[in-house]
Amino acid sequence: MQRIPGEAFTPAAGEAAADGAPLVGVLALQGDVLEHVSMLRKAGAEAVVVKRPEDLDAVDGLVIPGGESTTIGKLAEMYGLLDPLRKSIDEGLPVLGTCAGAILLSRKTLFADGTPADQPLVAVLDAVTRRNAFGRQVASFEHDLEVAGIDGGPVHAVFIRAPWFEEVGSAVTVLAAVGTPDGKRTVVVRQGAVMAAAFHPELSGDARLHAAFVKMVNEVRGGQ
Amino acid sequence: MTESKPTVTGTARVKRGLADMLKGGVIMDVVTAEQAKIAEEAGAVAVMALERVPADIRRDGGVARMSDPDMIESIMAAVSIPVMAKARIGHFVEAQVLQAIGVDYVDESEVLTPADEAHHVDKHAFTVPFVCGATNLGEALRRIGEGAAMIRSKGEAGTGNVVEATRHMRAIVGGIRRLTRLSDEEVYAEAKELQAPLDLVLEVASAGRLPVVLFTAGGIATPADAALMMQLGADGVFVGSGIFKSGDPARRARAIVEATTYFNDPDVIAKVSRNLGEAMTGINLEDLPAAQHYAQRGW
Numbered sequence: 227m228q229r230i231p232g233e234a235f236t237p238a239a240g241e242a243a244a245d246g247a248p249l250v251g252v253l254a255l256q257g258d259v260l261e262h263v264s265m266l267r268k269a270g271a272e273a274v275v276v277k278r279p280e281d282l283d284a285v286d287g288l289v290i291p292g293g294e295s296t297t298i299g300k301l302a303e304m305y306g307l308l309d310p311l312r313k314s315i316d317e318g319l320p321v322l323g324t325c326a327g328a329i330l331l332s333r334k335t336l337f338a339d340g341t342p343a344d345q346p347l348v349a350v351l352d353a354v355t356r357r358n359a360f361g362r363q364v365a366s367f368e369h370d371l372e373v374a375g376i377d378g379g380p381v382h383a384v385f386i387r388a389p390w391f392e393e394v395g396s397a398v399t400v401l402a403a404v405g406t407p408d409g410k411r412t413v414v415v416r417q418g419a420v421m422a423a424a425f426h427p428e429l430s431g432d433a434r435l436h437a438a439f440v441k442m443v444n445e446v447r448g449g450q
Numbered sequence: 451m452t453e454s455k456p457t458v459t460g461t462a463r464v465k466r467g468l469a470d471m472l473k474g475g476v477i478m479d480v481v482t483a484e485q486a487k488i489a490e491e492a493g494a495v496a497v498m499a500l501e502r503v504p505a506d507i508r509r510d511g512g513v514a515r516m517s518d519p520d521m522i523e524s525i526m527a528a529v530s531i532p533v534m535a536k537a538r539i540g541h542f543v544e545a546q547v548l549q550a551i552g553v554d555y556v557d558e559s560e561v562l563t564p565a566d567e568a569h570h571v572d573k574h575a576f577t578v579p580f581v582c583g584a585t586n587l588g589e590a591l592r593r594i595g596e597g598a599a600m601i602r603s604k605g606e607a608g609t610g611n612v613v614e615a616t617r618h619m620r621a622i623v624g625g626i627r628r629l630t631r632l633s634d635e636e637v638y639a640e641a642k643e644l645q646a647p648l649d650l651v652l653e654v655a656s657a658g659r660l661p662v663v664l665f666t667a668g669g670i671a672t673p674a675d676a677a678l679m680m681q682l683g684a685d686g687v688f689v690g691s692g693i694f695k696s697g698d699p700a701r702r703a704r705a706i707v708e709a710t711t712y713f714n715d716p717d718v719i720a721k722v723s724r725n726l727g728e729a730m731t732g733i734n735l736e737d738l739p740a741a742q743h744y745a746q747r748g749w
Contacts, residue, residue, distance in 0.1 A: 228714040231473040231685040234658030235623055236630045255711050256474040256495060277712065292471045294495040294531055301493060301711055326471070337530055357530060363554035364577045366464040367457040386467045387532065387554070429467050 230275060232260040243272040248443045251276035251285035253311075255301040257293020257326060261428035262436075269436040271443065279310040287320040287443035290327030290348070292386070292426050295357065299330055299346035308346055315350045320419035320446050322439045328422035329355045329389050336392060351420050352395030359390040359411070359424075371425070373402040373414050376434050383413070383425040390424050391415055419446055465579035465599035468532065468554065469663035472496055472600075472686055476676065476707050477665070479503045479690040481521075483528035485699070492703035496532040496554070498688070499525040504561045504608025505691035505730065508742060514562045516544040519551050526552065534581070539748055540566025542575075549578040555600070556580045558593075560747035561607045561690075568749065573597030583667065585618045585745050587625030588644035591654070594662055595647040601660060603684070604745040605668015608691050610732030612669045614745055615679060619666050623683040629655040668745070671696070671729045673709030673722045680713035697727030 247270055252262045254275035266273040266289065276282060288311075290298070302308045315321050323331040331351040335343045338358040360367070366387055370380035385404075391412040394400060402414035402423075413424040419442060427435035475495030480486040486497045501517040502510065516537050526533045532554035537544035539558055544565075548556050558571055560583050573580040574597035583604035584590035590601045603622055605615030625644070632640055632655060641651040653661055666679040667688035676687045687710050689703075696702045705722035712718035735743075 229683070231680070232470070232659070232663060235626050235683060236658035254474070258470040258473060260473070261470065293473070294471065294475060296490060296531060297475055297493045297495050297707070301707070304708070343530065362526075362552050363464075363468055363532060363579065364549065364552055365459060366468065367459045368461055368463060369457040384463055384467055386464055386471060426467065429463065429470065 230254065230260045230263065232258075243267065244270065247272050248286040248440060248447055249274060249284060250287040250289060250440065250443060251281060252289045252291060253298070253302070253307075253327075255305075255307075256297045257291040258426070258428060259291050261426075262289045262291050262324075265428045265433050265436040266440065268433040269440045271440045277305075279306050282310055282314050282319075285319070286447050287322070287439065288314070289439075290321065290323040290330050291428070292325035292327065295326040295329040295335070296345050298326055302330075302348075303346040308348060311348050312350055315348065315420065318419060318446060320439065320443045321350070321421070322436075323422045324426055324428060325386065325388055325424060328391075328424055329357060331420060331422050332391070335389070351415070351417055351422055352398055353391045353415060353422070354393040355389045356392045357389050358387050359392075360385055360388050360406075363387055369404060371402050371404065371413070373435065375401060376438060378434065381427065381435060382430045382432055383427070384429045385425045388413075388424045460577035462599065466662050468579060469581070469600035472532070472665075473663055474711060475686045476703075476710050477534065477686070477688045478693055478703060479688075480525060480694070483524050485694055486525045486529045488700050489693070489703055490529045490531050492700060493707035494531060494703065495686070496534055497525065497529060498534045498536065498557065498690070499553075500536055503691040503694060504744070505610070505695050506608075507561060508608045516541070516547065516562070519547060522548070522553060523551055536562055537571070538562040539564040540569050540571060542571045545571050545576060545578075545580070549576055553578065558582050558598075560604060560744045564747050570596050570748070573599075581665070583745070583748060584622060586621040587629070587654070588646045589748065590622055590660060590664075591644060591646035591650045594650055594660070598662065600663050600665065602665040602667040602688055605666065605670070606735060606738070606743065606745055607668045609669050609735065609738070610671040610692055610695070610730040611735060612671070612675045612678065613735060615666050615669045616682065618668075618745070619679060619682040619684060622664065626654055626659060630658045670706070671732065672726075673705045673719055676706045677709045677713040677719050680710055686710065692730055695730040702726050702729075
């Protein structure tokens, strides 16, 4: 397999996933693909990169990583991935989006100032995201966050030029929110088999959110 | 469902984390808001806002300094992707100014005229993250020791000639590979040779990679150049003069973005390399006076 940006130049002998482990794809057009691959493996899944529509055929679940949502969206559009992604997710493929990934899943996104942003989206999550809502990089922060359904204490959440969920539809469950001077802002949501987080669970070393996602992938797989 | 603990900003994790988000992407030099929009539309992951691209700095000569904050802010207002800006090596006040106006990354850059011939900026003291250039592993680790959250191989900016970028990427990646093969005693001795902090040398020897993201820069002018750097081990690419000094910047910018994502797919690189118009002319390194070898700036 080709090197994933950031990977060691002397690949360690990786532990093979257990028999029957689900195969989860990570959309690898741009962004922190490697971190998701290693967290998925930590959470008991086998992970592969997805760069082409046909790469979607084999996977039981998909992660859309952090990165630049405009870059990932444009490349997904150019390389014919947007429609297959939408179709697979509509047909029940479980998906986790973090930061840029959450933006790409949302049906609509706004610039930081609240004006609508016109950019390619997968648009499978009934939510409106606001990009860079917490501010520019100097405002990026770490924060201990209670996430509904994640046991064992707060999740250490890393927010980098992060968005928040400005509005969510009635089918969407809010799993976590962050307090700001202007009130609470939604940062983790779930709608069926679609999970989205405004922060980067892949950066903190804590694999519980990925484990919850892998559990969902297994449930969907078992139900088929 | 809510929280109570305080939040923290400016940690190594959020500084290095933004660079992680840029991986697999292209960062483009822009001198106007219009160019910044072209770069964003082409799929750039960030732009470097500056008054003159390196090719023009070479042409004009004289002292090159931080850009006008007004000009940088006009670019910040024009695009939604991260905006980087350059400070002179060792010029911590230029860096303070860039942090104050809210740029997303400071490039402590050899392309500008150095302000200090012995010291680099203490980058730990800042909330804004820094990217620094390096020509070899020791230089990269010295910068990381000073707090750099991202490294770019230097190459030779503004030449449109990829040979120095290749040399520096090979030196850094080769240095990393070499470290992983050494015994502990040899690693201690190697740290002395590298003139780099021992803890970082040990970390690289064990991890087989830098503790921060490694981009490449300096002379990348074509999609094939970008893919070459990615195959040599870069995590992403800076393109300076190569885009807006070419015949069809929008098209070339997009082609370099595609080649960076599909860097291992010669069919894609062949497709995007067609009909790009004229590349920047380029300079052979032997035609460059010694004083104009920017890669030698930095210590």
